[in-house]
Amino acid sequence: MKTTNAKTMHPLLRKIGPLLGCIVFYIVIMLLRRADIINGYYMQVMLFAGVNVLMTASLNLVNGFTGQFCIGHAGFMSLGAYGAAVITTMVFKSNSIPEAAQIPVFLLGLLCGGIVAAIVGILIGIPSLKLKGDYLAIVTLAFGEIVRALLRLIQPIGGARGMIGIPNYANFFWIMFFVVLTLWLLRNLIYSPYGRAFIAIRDNEIAADAMGINTTKYKIMSFCIAAFIAGVAGGLYAHVLSFIQPDSFGFTKSADYLVYLYAGGSGSLTGSVVGAVLLTILPEVLRFLATWRLVLYAIILIAVMLYRSEGLIGGKEVPFLRIKRSSLYEKPWVGRKKNDMSAE
C-alpha cells in the first residue's frame, strides 16, 4: 500500500493542511454561491450530502470499525431531529428570540438532540451488546420502528402529521463545520487506544476478550458515540428541511445509510464521505433520465458491489484521515485472515 504521501509530508502541513483545505473549500463555495454559479439547488443537495456524511460516518464507527451490525440508525436520527427541533421551535420560539441568541439556541438544540440519542443508544446497547452475535441487528431494527410508532403518538410534537415551522438555521457553514469536526474526532478516536479496541473486537471478538479488552464496554461506547453523532445529524437535517415527520425516518432511511456505507467502503472514513456524497448527488445528476434514473442508480450500485465488493474506497484512507499504522486498515473485510499486522 502506498503510504509515501503521508510520510513525505511536512508534519506541520500534515497537521493543519486539511483544515486549510476545508477553509479554502468553504470560501470557494461561498464565492461561487455569491456569483450565483452555484444556485440554491446545488447548495441544498450539498447540505443533504453533508448530513448523510455524518450519518454514514457514525454508522461506520459501529458497523465498519467495531464490527457490530446496526440497521436502525435512522431511529437515532429521528430522536436527534425531534430533540433539536423541540428546543429551537417550542422551548425557544424562533421568531421571539433575538438574532444573536439564535446560534446558541441552535447549538443547544443539536447538543440536546445528540444527548437524547446517545442516552437511548446506551439503554438499548446494554442488553443487546452484552451478547455476541447478531442481536444488535434485530434490536436496532425493532428500535427504529418503535421510535417511529412512539413519535406518531405524541401529539404535542405534531404526532403523525409532523413538526412544521422549524427555523432553517443549518446553513452550509454549520453543516461543513460539523462534518469536519466529526471526521476529525472520529479519526482521532480510531487512532486512540479506544479505537484499537474497537478494531480488535471487529477482527476477532474472542481474541480481543482474551487480550483483556472489556468487549461489552467498548461496544457500548462505540454504539453510544455513533448514536450521538446520528442525533446531531438528525438535528441538522431538521434545520435544513424545516419540516420533520416520524415516517421519514423509517427503515428505508436506515437502509439508505447502509447502502452509502457499504458502497463507499466500510472501515474507511474516506469511504463514508465518498459513498455518502456520491450517492446523494448521483440521483440528482441522473434526473434528466426521468423514470429510468433509479434503474440506472441501482445498476451502478450492483456494478460497484460486484466488481468492488469492499466498496469504492474499501480499506483505504486519504492521508489526513489515515493513522500511521495504516496496515491495520488495509483490508478490514478479510481482517481476520491478516497475518502481517506487524509488517510496518
Add this chain to the structure above:
Amino acid sequence: MKKFLRILCLALGVILAVSVCACGSSEKEGSVETIKIGLAFPMSGMAAMAGKYSTHGADVLKEELGGKITVGDKEYPIEFVVMDTEGLEEKTANVYQKLIEEEKVIAIAGPDSSKCMLAAAPIAQNAKCPAITSFGTNTAVTEVGDYIFRACFIDPFQGAVAAAYCDEQGHKTACIMFNNADAYSVGLKDAFIENYKGEVLAIEEYSGSDVKDYNVQLTKLAAQNPDVLLLPNLNVELGLQIQQARTAGLNCQIVCGDSADTPDVAKVAGPAIEGVAYVSAFSAESTDEAAKKFVDAYVKLYPDELPNSNAELTYEAAKMIVWAIQNAKTLDRAGVRDALASIDGLELPSGKMTMDPETRNPIKGGIIMQYDADGVTHFVSTVNP
C-alpha cells in the same frame, strides 16, 4: 478491476456531460420566452401510482393547450417540466429548488401529499414562486405563506358540502354522532352545523377508534327520528356504525365524509350499506359538463384507465396556473400569484371554483356518491355549497 473502474468513470463522465448539455439546451429554450410550469409528483417509490395518475391528468391539459398559451394577444410556447419527488420530503425539497432555480418555472403544481408539500412550501415561499398542492389536505400547508395554494378542499369543507346536500334533498332535521378524539371528525361536524339550514336535533359523541359499541348513542338518536344522520367518522369505525344504526332503527338517510370511500366500510356494514351517501372530491361518472369533457379527453389519451381524484386535482391545479398566467397583470411569479388568489368562478371538472384570497383554499363543489345494495358506489350529484 482497473478496467472496470475506468469504464465506471467513463460512464459517469458521459452521464455528467450529457446532463450538462441537457441543462444548456433548456436554458437556450428559455431565451425564446417559453413559459414553464413545474410538476412535482412521485413517479417512483410507494406513491408512484398516485404520481402516474397525476401526470396523466396534467397530460390532458397539455393536449388541450397543444404546446401554446395565449396571453393577451401574444402566443407563447408552454412546457410542463415533470420531476420525480419519490414521495420523499428531501427529494421534494430538491425538486422544488431545481424547478425554481434552474428551470425557472413560473409556478409549480404538486406534490400531492401534505408531508412533501410542507417540506417544499417554505422553499417556494422564500423564492416567491406560486405553488399549488393537488391533494395536500393538511390546513398547515397553505398557512406557510401567501404563495402556497391548494387545489383540493380541506377536510372540514366536506361538512359544508354535506350540509348543502342535505338542504338540497329537503332534509329538515339531522342528528350527528362523531368521534371527539379526532380532528377530522370534529372539523366535519362543526362545518356541517355551521352551514346546515335545517335543525340539528341531537349530537352524540364517543372517543377513539377502539370503541366498538355505539348502541347507547344510536338508540338515543333513533328516538329523535331525524331525516338524516351525519357520521363524520373514520373508515375503520364507519362500517360498524352504519350496521348498528340500522339495527337501532335509524332508517333515515346516512351521510358520511370521504373516509367512507373504502371497500372495507361496505364489507363490514353488509347489506346496511345500501343508500349511504358520502362526500367525495371527484367521480369519473359525474354528469357535469366540464367533468365529462375532462373524462372523455383523459380516456382518449389513456384508453386503459379512468381518471381518479389525483388525476382530476392535478388537472385542476395546472388549469388554475394556466388561467392565472393568462389573466395575470404582469407575466411573472408575483403576477401569477395575484391572479391565482383572484380566481372567481372558474369552470373545473369538479364544479365552479373560487379561490379564497385569505386562506388560499378553494371554495368549490363536492360530489355526492351513494352505495347501492351490493356495496358499489354511484355518482348522485354535484353540490356547490
